Amino acid sequence: MKREKIAAILNAPKIGEKVLVKGWVRSFRANRFISINDGSTINNIQAVVEFENFDESLLKRITTASSVAVIGELVESQGKGQAVEIKVESVEIIGDANPDDVQKTVMQPKKHSLEFLREQAHLRFRTNTVGAVFRIRHAVSYAIHKFFNDEGCYYLHTPIITASDAEGAGETFHVTNLDMENLPKNEEGNINFKEDFFGKKVNLTVSGQLEAELAALALGQVYTFGPTFRAENSNTSRHLAEFWMIEPEVAFNDLKDNMDLTERFLKYIGKYILDNCKDDLQFLNDRDAKEQQSKPQNQRNELSLIERIQFVVENDFKRLTYTEAIEVLRNSKPFKKKKFKFPVEWGVDLHSEHERYLVEKEFKCPVILTDYPAEIKAFYMRQNDDGKTVAAMDVLFPGIGEIVGGSQREERMDVLKKKIADFNIEEEELWWYLDTRKFGTVPHAGFGLGFERMVMFVTGMANIRDVIPFPRTPQNAEF
RNA sequence: UCUCCCUUAGCUCAGUUGGUUAGAGCAUCUGACUGUUAAUCAGAGGGUCCAAGGUUCGAGUCCUUGAGGGAGAGCCA
Numbered sequence A: 001m002k003r004e005k006i007a008a009i010l011n012a013p014k015i016g017e018k019v020l021v022k023g024w025v026r027s028f029r030a031n032r033f034i035s036i037n038d039g040s041t042i043n044n045i046q047a048v049v050e051f052e053n054f055d056e057s058l059l060k061r062i063t064t065a066s067s068v069a070v071i072g073e074l075v076e077s078q079g080k081g082q083a084v085e086i087k088v089e090s091v092e093i094i095g096d097a098n099p100d101d102v103q104k105t106v107m108q109p110k111k112h113s114l115e116f117l118r119e120q121a122h123l124r125f126r127t128n129t130v131g132a133v134f135r136i137r138h139a140v141s142y143a144i145h146k147f148f149n150d151e152g153c154y155y156l157h158t159p160i161i162t163a164s165d166a167e168g169a170g171e172t173f174h175v176t177n178l179d180m181e182n183l184p185k186n187e188e189g190n191i192n193f194k195e196d197f198f199g200k201k202v203n204l205t206v207s208g209q210l211e212a213e214l215a216a217l218a219l220g221q222v223y224t225f226g227p228t229f230r231a232e233n234s235n236t237s238r239h240l241a242e243f244w245m246i247e248p249e250v251a252f253n254d255l256k257d258n259m260d261l262t263e264r265f266l267k268y269i270g271k272y273i274l275d276n277c278k279d280d281l282q283f284l285n286d287r288d289a290k291e292q293q294s295k296p297q298n299q300r301n302e303l304s305l306i307e308r309i310q311f312v313v314e315n316d317f318k319r320l321t322y323t324e325a326i327e328v329l330r331n332s333k334p335f336k337k338k339k340f341k342f343p344v345e346w347g348v349d350l351h352s353e354h355e356r357y358l359v360e361k362e363f364k365c366p367v368i369l370t371d372y373p374a375e376i377k378a379f380y381m382r383q384n385d386d387g388k389t390v391a392a393m394d395v396l397f398p399g400i401g402e403i404v405g406g407s408q409r410e411e412r413m414d415v416l417k418k419k420i421a422d423f424n425i426e427e428e429e430l431w432w433y434l435d436t437r438k439f440g441t442v443p444h445a446g447f448g449l450g451f452e453r454m455v456m457f458v459t460g461m462a463n464i465r466d467v468i469p470f471p472r473t474p475q476n477a478e479f
Numbered sequence B: 001u002c003u004c005c006c007u008u009a010g011c012u013c014a015g016u017u018g019g020u021u022a023g024a025g026c027a028u029c030u031g032a033c034u035g036u037u038a039a040u041c042a043g044a045g046g047g048u049c050c051a052a053g054g055u056u057c058g059a060g061u062c063c064u065u066g067a068g069g070g071a072g073a074g075c076c077a
Helices: A006-011 A056-060 A116-117 A128-151 A209-219 A255-276 A278-294 A306-314 A322-330 A354-362 A413-422 A427-437 A451-459
Strands: A018-029 A033-037 A045-048 A067-076 A084-095 A200-206 A221-229 A241-252 A319-320 A367-373 A389-397 A402-406 A443-451
Touching: A006 A045, A006 A200, A018 A306, A033 A067, A033 A322, A045 A209, A056 A306, A067 A116, A116 A128, A128 A221, A128 A255, A209 A241, A209 A402, A209 A427, A209 A443, A241 A255, A241 A451, A255 A278, A255 A367, A255 A389, A255 A402, A255 A443, A255 A451, A278 A427, A319 A322, A319 A427, A322 A354, A322 A367, A354 A367, A354 A402, A389 A427, A389 A443, A402 A451, A413 A427, A443 A451
Parallel strands: A045 A084, A319 A367
Antiparallel strands: A018 A033, A018 A067, A033 A045, A067 A084, A221 A241, A241 A443, A367 A389, A389 A402, A402 A443
């Protein structure tokens, strides 16, 4: 007999048919009702056993977390909590679960803190919340590939091991197979990387952007979607040492095209999740609502999770330049009352408190800030005609902060070479990058999206560690 | 890396001014019941009070240091 997924049965119940279901027991109530989940949906199916007709020793083994195979007729439920249920003809225990051991895990049938769940990352997939999060994480991932495929972008695999850290995006993890106990030294007494596997010092990638640019200047439009590694000692709910990043790069696009692409992209993901993850989203929505209730009134979100996603899908993002943002901030109440801890004047980078004010208080919608001072942005961003600013953009989301960072790239060889010199980068290291400006250079633009931050937004999770299966953070690489 | 907060039963937490044998809810176990919805009722078991040191007649409670976790900041996606 062929196993049927619970999602399929619940979506289109065929009353009267005999079905085989395999899954894990969530609860066994009144010695009669087995709640079974197989991961295909957040919903359980209820299997009803006439305990009078079954061996007591078999029923004893139907415990929370055990795995079972159940065969029976699909019937309309007599109870109220569900439309259909399985009238059990046979039960097979596939794998036992000792209740005394289960009691110590996140699978015991009760409410747990997310911190406790995190300590059992290997088992937390069995919970409703984490299960919903990872089904949605998959859907976001799929939506991204679908969006770019429909846009005509090619999925490009940029290297994970690279010698390039010229972007200065962050501290890198070194990759070596040298004997750490006995490092080879050169004549100056430094480590001799010529003896290392690649014959040079290499690290895990902090960004695939520079490589993506090379491909975009031939294939027209590409995107990367891969792991990214930063060895920064960041201890926040928004940072990981290993995270996933999406970096589209499009030839002939200017900054405005780039903003349009970003906005279309983010709205597409939101809409896809609203349309395709209803049950999981509803569960997380209700969970979020309860969470909001326990917070003090002034920290509560005015909108529910679903409303927040709808808002992003339906409303235009607010676009303004860095210079305009400085003006808005200098005219704001907190600035006049000296509530900001960091100074607000043209030329300084904006801090969290400023970004949050703009997004959460002033405009109350996603904000795209553009045209930042050249000094506070990376070397590859295109210099504007004013000579002071570059064609950069940051997309700020309520509650998440910076979710996208991007720019139009500097395509003019002379300007780019000068910037590289100004930033004290060795020109020889980037010869391959500069070559693209030598042979038919064109304007182009792209951006980077923090995948986990997007998943946080559509699931309502407040800590980034709860939206990646096995989080890597300072002092933590368990599992 | 900095600031603040937390660490007591399997989990979530209470524990008064430093004072007898450290409590509750849920979970687990045993029994009863059986169309339940995180079933219900009765009972039972379950503690290195994060670690080390100190103050004190006496420390879960006060002090010091350390470890782990959380929130915020910096950095960023």
